[in-house]
Amino acid sequence: MSVTRRVVLAALLAAAVTGSGCAAGSAPPTDIDLVVTSEGPDATRTVEVPLGSRVTIAVDARIDDILHVHGYEIETPLQAGGSETVSFDATMSGAYEVETHSNSAIWLKLVVR
Numbered sequence: 001m002s003v004t005r006r007v008v009l010a011a012l013l014a015a016a017v018t019g020s021g022c023a024a025g026s027a028p029p030t031d032i033d034l035v036v037t038s039e040g041p042d043a044t045r046t047v048e049v050p051l052g053s054r055v056t057i058a059v060d061a062r063i064d065d066i067l068h069v070h071g072y073e074i075e076t077p078l079q080a081g082g083s084e085t086v087s088f089d090a091t092m093s094g095a096y097e098v099e100t101h102s103n104s105a106i107w108l109k110l111v112v113r
């Protein structure tokens with residue numbers, strides 16, 4: 001088999017794998033509970049998110065801040081003592097950090113694939 005033919009075959013196989021089961025609405029939802037404090041997390045939590053999943057982050061805020069979902073560019077104001085829900089469809093693959101800016105805390109790393 002020629003090198004060119006191998007590359008084409010590999011590309012076709014990759015397309016077959018990534019193209020299956022990704023119809024809109026077929027991915028299971030991703031629900032995340034998050035308590036936002038001034039200290040930030042002990043460690044950033046990594047969450048695997050299936051591509052196409054509806055992501056819902058339920059935030060229990062202990063401080064005034066803004067929660068920022070990088071990449072998807074969603075910013076939600078938080079009020080100390082309040083709760084907020086951030087929802088979006090994970091339509092872009094990749095790794096995205098969820099941060100609060102007052103303390104530069106990175107709460108989540110969403111790995112969408």
Ligand SMILES: [Cu+2]
Binds near residue numbers: 099
């Ligand atoms: Cu940010």
